[in-house]
Amino acid sequence: MKLKAWHTFLFIFLAALMVLSVISTVSIGATDLPFREVYGVIIDKVFHGGREITAGAFETSHYKIIWQIRLPRTLFALCVGAGLAVSGAAMQALVLNPIADPYVLGVSSGASAGAAIALLAPIAFMEGQRQTTAFAFIGALVAAFVVYFLAKRAGGGKLQPVTLLLAGTAVNAVMSAITSYLVFKARSPEGIAAVYNWQMGAISAAQWKTLSIPATLVGAGTAVFTVMGSRFNMMMMGDEDAAAMGLRVRLFRSVMFIAVSIVVASLVSITGIIGFVGLVVPHVVRLFSRTSDNRVIMPMSALFGASYIMWADAYARSVHGAAELPLGIVTAFIGAPFFMFLMIKNGYGESRKK
Amino acid sequence: MTIEYENIAVRLGGKEILTDTSLRSHENKIVGIVGANGCGKSTLIKTTFGIVPFHAGQIRINGRKITEYRPRELASMIGYVGQDASCAFDFSVSDVVSMGLFARKDGGKQHKKEIVAAALKELGIEQFADRSIQRLSGGERKMAFIARAVAQGTDMFILDEPTNHLDISHQLFVMDYLKKAGKTTLIVIHDLRLATHYCDYLYMISDGVVFAEGPPLEVLKCDNVRHVFGVHGFAGVSAQGVLDFSLFECGELGCISEIQEVHEGRGLREHSS
Numbered sequence: 001m002k003l004k005a006w007h008t009f010l011f012i013f014l015a016a017l018m019v020l021s022v023i024s025t026v027s028i029g030a031t032d033l034p035f036r037e038v039y040g041v042i043i044d045k046v047f048h049g050g051r052e053i054t055a056g057a058f059e060t061s062h063y064k065i066i067w068q069i070r071l072p073r074t075l076f077a078l079c080v081g082a083g084l085a086v087s088g089a090a091m092q093a094l095v096l097n098p099i100a101d102p103y104v105l106g107v108s109s110g111a112s113a114g115a116a117i118a119l120l121a122p123i124a125f126m127e128g129q130r131q132t133t134a135f136a137f138i139g140a141l142v143a144a145f146v147v148y149f150l151a152k153r154a155g156g157g158k159l160q161p162v163t164l165l166l167a168g169t170a171v172n173a174v175m176s177a178i179t180s181y182l183v184f185k186a187r188s189p190e191g192i193a194a195v196y197n198w199q200m201g202a203i204s205a206a207q208w209k210t211l212s213i214p215a216t217l218v219g220a221g222t223a224v225f226t227v228m229g230s231r232f233n234m235m236m237m238g239d240e241d242a243a244a245m246g247l248r249v250r251l252f253r254s255v256m257f258i259a260v261s262i263v264v265a266s267l268v269s270i271t272g273i274i275g276f277v278g279l280v281v282p283h284v285v286r287l288f289s290r291t292s293d294n295r296v297i298m299p300m301s302a303l304f305g306a307s308y309i310m311w312a313d314a315y316a317r318s319v320h321g322a323a324e325l326p327l328g329i330v331t332a333f334i335g336a337p338f339f340m341f342l343m344i345k346n347g348y349g350e351s352r353k354k
Numbered sequence: 355m356t357i358e359y360e361n362i363a364v365r366l367g368g369k370e371i372l373t374d375t376s377l378r379s380h381e382n383k384i385v386g387i388v389g390a391n392g393c394g395k396s397t398l399i400k401t402t403f404g405i406v407p408f409h410a411g412q413i414r415i416n417g418r419k420i421t422e423y424r425p426r427e428l429a430s431m432i433g434y435v436g437q438d439a440s441c442a443f444d445f446s447v448s449d450v451v452s453m454g455l456f457a458r459k460d461g462g463k464q465h466k467k468e469i470v471a472a473a474l475k476e477l478g479i480e481q482f483a484d485r486s487i488q489r490l491s492g493g494e495r496k497m498a499f500i501a502r503a504v505a506q507g508t509d510m511f512i513l514d515e516p517t518n519h520l521d522i523s524h525q526l527f528v529m530d531y532l533k534k535a536g537k538t539t540l541i542v543i544h545d546l547r548l549a550t551h552y553c554d555y556l557y558m559i560s561d562g563v564v565f566a567e568g569p570p571l572e573v574l575k576c577d578n579v580r581h582v583f584g585v586h587g588f589a590g591v592s593a594q595g596v597l598d599f600s601l602f603e604c605g606e607l608g609c610i611s612e613i614q615e616v617h618e619g620r621g622l623r624e625h626s627s
Contacts (some may be wrong), residue, residue, distance in 0.1 A: 286443075
C-alpha cells in the first residue's frame with residue numbers, strides 16, 4: 001500500500017513539525033531572549049521543579065515572560081489550531097460541504113455572542129471562566145443548528161453550498177450585532193476591550209489556568225472525531241447513502257454538532273473569532289494526503305492546525321514589536337484568499353446535487 | 355426475504371407525492387418500478403431508510419415493521435444505491451466500497467480486504483480501486499456505488515435507476531449481474547426495454563398510486579403505456595422469441611389492443627419512421 005506508507009510518513013512529519021513548532025515559537029516574541037535562557041527556564045521548571053530559578057540562575061522578569069506568558073500561550077495556540085482545524089474537518093463532513101468552517105458558518109460568532117452575554121449582561125450563576133464557556137457553547141450550538149436548518153429549508157430540503165453560505169452570513173450578522181450591541185450597552189472599558197479582543201481574535205489572554213479546559217476538550221474532540229472517522233466518511237457520501245449503509249444520520253449529526261460546538265466554544269470564549277483555520281487546514285491536509293478519509297484527516301488536521309496557529313501567533317506577537325497584531329487578522333489574510341480560491345476552483349455558481 | 359410497502363402516502367412540501375401505494379418484492383426475482391418522471395418512484399424507495407418520511411402506511415420486512423429494525427440491521431439486509439452517484443469529497447474507489455462494510459459483522463482486516471476486492475471484481479472495476487471517485491465518469495461512479503452495495507453482502511438490493519449514466523454495454527452488464535446474482539431485487543427503471551428484458555414483475559406508478567402491476571408483457575400494454583407516458587409503445591415477444599419493448603408512431607398504426615395482439619402474434623417488428 002503506497003498511500004499507507006505515505007500517510008505514515010506524513011504523520012511522523014506533522015508530529016515532528018508540531019514538536020519543533022512548540023520549541024521554536026516559544027522563543028519568539030517582542031522581548032528578545034536567548035535560546036539558552038528560554039529552554040533553561042523550561043527544562044528547569046519541568047524537570048527540576050524550578051530549583052535553579054529559586055537559586056537565582058535566571059532573571060525573574062525573563063522567567064515570568066517565558067514560564068507565565070510564552071509557554072502557556074504557545075500551548076494554547078497549539079490547542080486553538082488543533083481544535084479549530086479538527087472542528088472544520090468535522091463540520092465539512094456534517095454539512096457535506098468543503099467550504100464549511102466554524103467561522104464561515106457562524107458558529108464562532110455564535111460562541112462569541114454567547115461569551116459576550118456572559119461577560120457583559122448582568123447574569124451570574126457560575127464562576128467566571130466557566131460561565132463564559134457555557135454561554136459560548138450555547139451560542140455556538142444555537143448558531144450551528146440555525147444555520148443548518150435555515151440552509152436546508154432554503155435549499156428545498158437539500159444542503160446547497162449557496163444557501164449554506166447565505167445562512168452562515170445571516171447568522172454571522174445577527175450574532176455580531178448581538179455582540180456589538182452588548183458592547184455598546186456595557187460602557188465598561190474592560191468589558192469593551194475584552195469584547196473587542198474577541199472580534200479580532202487573539203491568544204494573548206492565555207494563562208495556565210485557562211488552558212486546562214480547552215486542552216482537555218480539544219484532545220477529547222480530536223480523539224472522538226478520529227475514532228468516528230469512518231462514520232464521518234459515510235456522512236460525506238450524503239444522508240441517503242449514509243442511512244443506507246446503516247448510520248443513524250440525524251442522531252450522529254446532532255451529537256457531532258454538539259461536540260463541535262463544545263470544542264469551538266471552549267476556544268472562542270477565550271480567544272474570540274479566529275477565522276478560516278478550519279477551512280484552510282483540512283483542505284491542505286487532504287491535498288497532501290491525497291485522501292478524504294477522516295480517520296487520517298482528523299488527526300492530521302489537528303497536528304497541522306496546531307503548527308499553523310503556533311506560527312501565525314508567533315508572527316502576530318513579534319512582527320510589530322510590543323504592539324501585538326490580532327491573530328484573527330493573520331489568519332484572515334491567509335484564509336480569505338484561500339476561501340476565494342476554493343470558490344473559483346469548485347465552481348459554486350452552479351448548485352450541486354448534494 | 356421480502357419487503358412490503360403497504361399503502362404508503364408521502365407528502366413533500368405540501369404536495370401529495372404518493373397517495374396510497376402498495377408494492378412488494380418477490381423472492382429472488384427482479385421487480386421493476388416504472389412510471390413517468392416525478393410520479394414518485396424514487397420517493398417510494400427513499401422511504402425505506404427514512405430519507406423521506408411517509409405519513410401513512412407501513413413498510414414491513416419479513417412481516418416485521420421496518421421501524422423495529424436498527425439501521426445497521428437494515429443495512430445488513432438491504433443493499434441500497436440511490437439515484438445520485440456523486441460525491442463532494444475525494445475518496446478512492448476502494449474507500450467508497452469499503453464503507454459498505456459498516457454494517458457487516460464478519461470481521462478481520464484481511465477478510466474485509468477480500469470482500470472489497472471481490473465486490474470490485476464482480477462489477478469489473480478492479481482497475482479503478484485506487485483511483486479517486488471524483489475523477490471517474492458518471493457511469494464508472496455508478497459502478498463503484500453498486501460495488502459498495504454488493505460489499506454489504508445483503509440478500510436484497512434496492513436500486514434507483516442502476517443503469518442511469520451507463521453506456522449500453524454497462525447497462526447490460528449491470529442487469530446481467532443482477533439477474534445472475536439472483537437476489538431479491540427492487541429497481542426503479544426508466545428504460546422500458548431493459549425493464550421488459552430483465553424484470554420478472556413490474557409495478558407501474560402513476561399519480562401516486564400503482565396503476566398497473568404484473569409481468570412486463572401485461573403491464574407494458576399499449577393503453578397503459580399511453581396513459582402513463584403519453585407515447586405509443588408496448589412490450590411483446592419478437593420473432594426470435596426475445597422479450598422486447600417497442601415504440602411506434604401513432605398515425606402509423608393507431609393504438610388499440612387488437613393491433614397489439616396482432617403484433618404479438620407476428621412478432622415485434624422494427625418500426626421505421
